[in-house]
Amino acid sequence: MIPTEPSRPDAQPAGPRPARRRHRAWIAGLVFAVGYIADQLTKRWVETTMTEGQITDVLAPVLRWHFIRNPGAAFSIGEEHTWVFTIIQAAVGIFVVVLLFRVRSAVWAVALGGLLGGVLGNLTDRLFRPPGFGVGHVVDFIALPNFAIFNIADSLIVCSMSGIVLLMFTGYRLDGTREVTERTAGQATGQGRDLDS
Numbered sequence: 001m002i003p004t005e006p007s008r009p010d011a012q013p014a015g016p017r018p019a020r021r022r023h024r025a026w027i028a029g030l031v032f033a034v035g036y037i038a039d040q041l042t043k044r045w046v047e048t049t050m051t052e053g054q055i056t057d058v059l060a061p062v063l064r065w066h067f068i069r070n071p072g073a074a075f076s077i078g079e080e081h082t083w084v085f086t087i088i089q090a091a092v093g094i095f096v097v098v099l100l101f102r103v104r105s106a107v108w109a110v111a112l113g114g115l116l117g118g119v120l121g122n123l124t125d126r127l128f129r130p131p132g133f134g135v136g137h138v139v140d141f142i143a144l145p146n147f148a149i150f151n152i153a154d155s156l157i158v159c160s161m162s163g164i165v166l167l168m169f170t171g172y173r174l175d176g177t178r179e180v181t182e183r184t185a186g187q188a189t190g191q192g193r194d195l196d197s
Helices: 025-049 082-100 106-128 152-169
Strands: 055-059 063-070 138-143 177-184 187-194
Touching: 025 063, 025 106, 025 138, 025 152, 082 106, 106 138, 106 152, 138 152
Parallel strands: none
Antiparallel strands: 055 063, 063 138, 177 187
């Protein structure tokens, strides 16, 4: 007779293991590439076809192109401290890249990819546009009534951050699960639910 090992109380029953969630960073990379390229191409188009300060009606009075160079943030805040925004954008870009190593959720990947595209789009302007490295002025051109003049990178940042806040508020995690508090037998327990199913 072949000897058998005594059963251990902590032994797990044999059976199929739950499949690991696939990494979704490639989705973020695709969103990033599309957003970043669109931002840089439109800025290049504005620089080569318009003069600074020029206003062109597109769907007047709702939408106009208004070419300006912005040394500050939205609404021209902090124009004298351009280098501060350069540092902040670089730090945010690094932080987003770190998060992408953990992302398993498609919607989180889209949000982070869009944020990275927007941040690096404007960071590129800060680093490589006049008047100098690290203090370059961002090209803005999209003008709406009673609103700031902005660009595609700004739109990506705002939309992505809105999505991230919503994901966090509703308990969706980077790994694609959702934290839900269930009250059964008088106890509250957090459980993961699949967002991408």
